[in-house]
Amino acid sequence: MADTPVQAGISHWQNFAKTHQEGQMTNPFHDYENARIRARLINPNLEADDYGMPVLDSLTYIRGQKAGEHATGEVIELCKNIVVMGDKHDNGQYTVAFGTLFTAYEEISNSVVGLLIRARKHNLVNFEGEMLYQGRDDDIVITLFKALVEDTRIDAKYWKRKK
CATH class of the missing domain: 1.10.10.1540 (Costar domain)
Structure with missing residues (x-):
């Protein structure tokens, strides 16, 4: 069964929203709840190899x-x-x-x-x-x-x- 244009549009925007939400989880300036970066900002691991480094491939x-x-x-x-x-x-x-x-x-x-x-x-x-x-x-x-x-x-x- 082929997707209708409406279903394709809904699927596209759902994927976009999911990708955007995942991206915001690594954004230290975003207030998204449960962001992974927040724990690193509050309690940074100063001994970590990537401390003070930009996100790889950013x-x-x-x-x-x-x-x-x-x-x-x-x-x-x-x-x-x-x-x-x-x-x-x-x-x-x-x-x-x-x-x-x-x-x-x-x-x-x-x-x-x-x-x-x-x-x-x-x-x-x-x-x-x-x-x-x-x-x-x-x-x-x-x-x-x-x-x-x-x-x-x-x-x-x-x-x-x-x-």
């Missing part, structure tokens, strides 16, 4: 993955530019003065200091001090520990988690 998670990949690509490009502009030493390390790098990066990116800090966090480069400032720190030497062969050297650990 748009926020996907945007974070893409942002991490983009930032990683920029750090890798910075390291490659240090190899081109810097001096190679016998131990395989490359060095370049911050002023030289900053001047070169004026046309490439306005965030060279942020990229250097991120690269240092991943043990790719090192330099003195916590922050570098144009003019004042032009003579500070930036050391690239090893020329990158693979893009997998940097792990976007903030967005990696088990499925």
Whole structure:
């Protein structure tokens, strides 16, 4: 027996309502009774692997993955530019003065200091001090520990988690 248009419409809206209701159960801003998320908000498990992380495969998670990949690509490009502009030493390390790098990066990116800090966090480069400032720190030497062969050297650990 074929569904009538009215029965098909009713079935469609019932499925829509059910899907919407399930979605609202994970929405912390919705007041739906028995929401699963509410227990996690009231008594969060600070030791959980997913604490403070966006819901897996949500748009926020996907945007974070893409942002991490983009930032990683920029750090890798910075390291490659240090190899081109810097001096190679016998131990395989490359060095370049911050002023030289900053001047070169004026046309490439306005965030060279942020990229250097991120690269240092991943043990790719090192330099003195916590922050570098144009003019004042032009003579500070930036050391690239090893020329990158693979893009997998940097792990976007903030967005990696088990499925």
